[in-house]
Amino acid sequence: MPSVSVRNLTVAYNKGRTLALDNLNLDIRDGEFCVFLGPSGCGKTTALLCIAGLLVPTSGSIKIGDQVVISDDKKTFVRPQERNIAMVFQEYALYPSMTVRGNMAFALENKKYPREEIDRKVNSIANMLGIEQLLDRKPAQLSGGQRQRVALGRALVRDPSLFLLDEPLGNLDAKLREQVRFELKRIQRQLGVTTIYVTHDQTEAMTLADRIVLMKDGKVMQQGSPKDLYNRPINTFVAGFVGTPKINFLECGVTAKENRPYFNFGRSSLPGSPSLKAKLSGKACVIGIRPSDFALADMSDPEAIKGTVELIEPMGDEILVHFMVENHLLVGKFDAADEDRVCERVAVKVDPEKLHVFDGKTGDRIA
Amino acid sequence: MPGQLHLTSKQKLLHAFYYLVLLLFAAFYLLPFWGAITTSLKSSAEVFTTSPLSLPDRPTLEAYVAALNHLKKPLINSIVVTIGGTFFSVLLGSMCGYVFAQYRFKFDNIIFVLVVSAIFLPYQAILVPLFQTIRRLGLYDSVWGLILAHTVYGIPMMTLMFRSFYGDVPKCLVQQAMLDGYGPWTIYRRVILPSTKIATVTGVVFQFASIWNELLFALVLTGYDAMPATVSLNQMMGTLAAEWNVQMAGSIWLAMPVLVLYIVMGKYLIRGYMAGSVAAT
Numbered sequence: 094m095p096s097v098s099v100r101n102l103t104v105a106y107n108k109g110r111t112l113a114l115d116n117l118n119l120d121i122r123d124g125e126f127c128v129f130l131g132p133s134g135c136g137k138t139t140a141l142l143c144i145a146g147l148l149v150p151t152s153g154s155i156k157i158g159d160q161v162v163i164s165d166d167k168k169t170f171v172r173p174q175e176r177n178i179a180m181v182f183q184e185y186a187l188y189p190s191m192t193v194r195g196n197m198a199f200a201l202e203n204k205k206y207p208r209e210e211i212d213r214k215v216n217s218i219a220n221m222l223g224i225e226q227l228l229d230r231k232p233a234q235l236s237g238g239q240r241q242r243v244a245l246g247r248a249l250v251r252d253p254s255l256f257l258l259d260e261p262l263g264n265l266d267a268k269l270r271e272q273v274r275f276e277l278k279r280i281q282r283q284l285g286v287t288t289i290y291v292t293h294d295q296t297e298a299m300t301l302a303d304r305i306v307l308m309k310d311g312k313v314m315q316q317g318s319p320k321d322l323y324n325r326p327i328n329t330f331v332a333g334f335v336g337t338p339k340i341n342f343l344e345c346g347v348t349a350k351e352n353r354p355y356f357n358f359g360r361s362s363l364p365g366s367p368s369l370k371a372k373l374s375g376k377a378c379v380i381g382i383r384p385s386d387f388a389l390a391d392m393s394d395p396e397a398i399k400g401t402v403e404l405i406e407p408m409g410d411e412i413l414v415h416f417m418v419e420n421h422l423l424v425g426k427f428d429a430a431d432e433d434r435v436c437e438r439v440a441v442k443v444d445p446e447k448l449h450v451f452d453g454k455t456g457d458r459i460a
Numbered sequence: 461m462p463g464q465l466h467l468t469s470k471q472k473l474l475h476a477f478y479y480l481v482l483l484l485f486a487a488f489y490l491l492p493f494w495g496a497i498t499t500s501l502k503s504s505a506e507v508f509t510t511s512p513l514s515l516p517d518r519p520t521l522e523a524y525v526a527a528l529n530h531l532k533k534p535l536i537n538s539i540v541v542t543i544g545g546t547f548f549s550v551l552l553g554s555m556c557g558y559v560f561a562q563y564r565f566k567f568d569n570i571i572f573v574l575v576v577s578a579i580f581l582p583y584q585a586i587l588v589p590l591f592q593t594i595r596r597l598g599l600y601d602s603v604w605g606l607i608l609a610h611t612v613y614g615i616p617m618m619t620l621m622f623r624s625f626y627g628d629v630p631k632c633l634v635q636q637a638m639l640d641g642y643g644p645w646t647i648y649r650r651v652i653l654p655s656t657k658i659a660t661v662t663g664v665v666f667q668f669a670s671i672w673n674e675l676l677f678a679l680v681l682t683g684y685d686a687m688p689a690t691v692s693l694n695q696m697m698g699t700l701a702a703e704w705n706v707q708m709a710g711s712i713w714l715a716m717p718v719l720v721l722y723i724v725m726g727k728y729l730i731r732g733y734m735a736g737s738v739a740a741t
């Protein structure tokens with residue numbers, strides 16, 4: 094199974110006025126499950142189309158395995174028919190005149206598989222996706238979620254060297270989505286097929302990905318493992334996009350006391366890690382605090398920040414507490430067992446090492 | 461009654477008025493047709509003694525038999541020419557439309573405009589060169605000459621029509637088929653054509669009706685052997701000046717195929733004109 098490398102990929106629409114992709118660079122390893130994550134319109138689909146060969150980029154080159162599929166000078170171009178890629182389109186793209194079975198078998202017919210083998214493959218994938226009773230229907234007679242599963246099944250029956258999946262689970266209900274997600278990951282592991290999966294749902298990205306490529310306005314913001322993105326977001330955009338509930342941001346001034354920096358907002362302040370002191374002095378910055386990084390403290394603790402509780406959301410074994418500190422609404426996630434320690438007011442502390450510190454102007458990570 | 465509109469008496473009156481006007485129009489349009497039917501069912505003797513609109517005293521099919529005898533060969537010519545011309549113009553027009561709709565190439569828009577501008581060429585302007593070309597090709601007075609002329613003349617219109625139909629086919633369908641490993645020809649045959657059946661029906665009916673009813677090309681490009689029914693009927697008017705019943709029967713013979721086609725295909729046509737040609741993807 095091949096790796097994919099993308100160099101300086103640029104796609105401009107409207108005679109250069111819209112940059113759908115702006116100098117994109119990617120390296121996806123052999124057998125990796127890579128997720129393109131980003132808000133709507135950031136260029137995820139455009140990137141997939143270029144890799145599939147369905148869109149010729151304005152500039153840049155792409156290599157799949159050892160083969161250059163499009164070179165910088167565009168002299169080399171491997172046609173989509175010859176790239177052995179299976180893609181699930183955002184719009185499903187089911188052939189309206191064919192039955193579900195016909196749709197799933199279409200690509201296999203081209204490869205001259207024997208009829209029995211086609212039937213066997215189609216049936217087994219259909220069973221797995223729970224669409225075996227739909228095999229003789231036409232796409233027009235299916236619900237949105239069923240169509241989506243057929244589109245996914247059509248990709249899975251093939252033996253491609255690369256899967257490109259453009260929001261393949263967007264239309265499924267929560268339960269089905271979880272189930273299909275699990276199956277998908279299992280099949281991908283089993284087959285070891287390099288996969289690029291597009292979504293704007295960060296939970297999906299976190300659970301599926303070996304590597305997340307987080308995009309914004311046609312540029313890669315950060316790529317790395319889900320852990321990397323969660324634990325060391327390189328700027329406020331990444332920090333805000335990854336993780337639920339959303340990270341809390343606070344704009345602060347910094348003062349140094351003794352050997353450690355203090356982040357001040359209003360009359361409250363939070364201690365930072367001593368190692369940061371040198372990097373920060375006097376700068377305005379934004380700190381990010383994950384809701385789960387808040388720890389409950391005693392109201393008497395002078396280091397703790399205190400807030401007024403606005404709302405408590407029970408989530409089973411956890412509670413989400415929305416509280417107001419100095420006109421900032423913050424969210425904390427705590428153990429449900431601690432619910433009685435949260436009354437009208439709450440006191441919280443944060444491990445200084447767990448604070449994410451960003452530059453106040455550029456939003457880039459300082460520490 | 462549930463589900464029914466309740467109309468005030470004023471609205472009812474207005475509705476009645478609308479219907480009256482529409483009925484008058486319908487009657488006006490159907491009058492010639494009515495005359496043709498009644499006249500064609502009369503015997504030659506009765507035609508002279510009665511008004512054209514009155515019902516026949518003793519309906520008879522003798523005019524139909526006479527007309528058919530006269531029109532047999534031309535009708536066969538018409539059938540051959542119409543089927544051939546329709547087939548080739550729809551096939552080629554649909555292929556051109558597919559290319560213009562789904563592929564981008566150098567000067568594609570200019571070529572498209574050039575092809576389509578032929579629709580606006582007046583018939584008369586091309587008559588003489590057409591005649592000369594067909595004669596040089598040795599196809600004068602042959603059904604093949606007429607088929608060729610109708611095919612060429614039909615392609616621009618069909619290209620325009622099919623391009624707009626195929627433009628509605630989602631691009632991702634074609635892209636999907638490419639990733640499934642297929643080339644343009646298979647994609648056209650197995651993806652585009654089967655998912656736009658209504659477009660094909662619309663094209664066929666349109667071409668069938670225009671070629672079947674066409675007179676001018678037929679008049680210029682055929683002599684006796686390949687003469688289609690429209691020309692023959694026209695000549696009948698000249699030679700059988702008095703036999704109105706036979707002429708009307710001939711007209712009805714001639715109108716029949718197109719009429720049947722419209723009735724059978726009508727529901728597709730309306731859908732084809734009204735909505736997109738592609739079933740849900």
Ligand SMILES: Nc1ncnc2c1ncn2[C@@H]1O[C@H](COP(=O)(O)OP(=O)(O)OP(=O)(O)O)[C@@H](O)[C@H]1O
Nearest residue numbers: 106107111113132133134135136137138139140293
């Ligand atoms: N054919 C086109 N012509 C002009 N602009 C386009 C075209 N296709 C895409 N764009 C623009 O390029 C940008 C990227 O589009 P793209 O479809 O790749 O976004 P996306 O990340 O897939 O979004 P979504 O999550 O909504 O599917 C958008 O700003 C879009 O408006």
Ligand SMILES: [Mg+2]
Nearest residue numbers: 137138183259
């Ligand atoms: Mg998209």
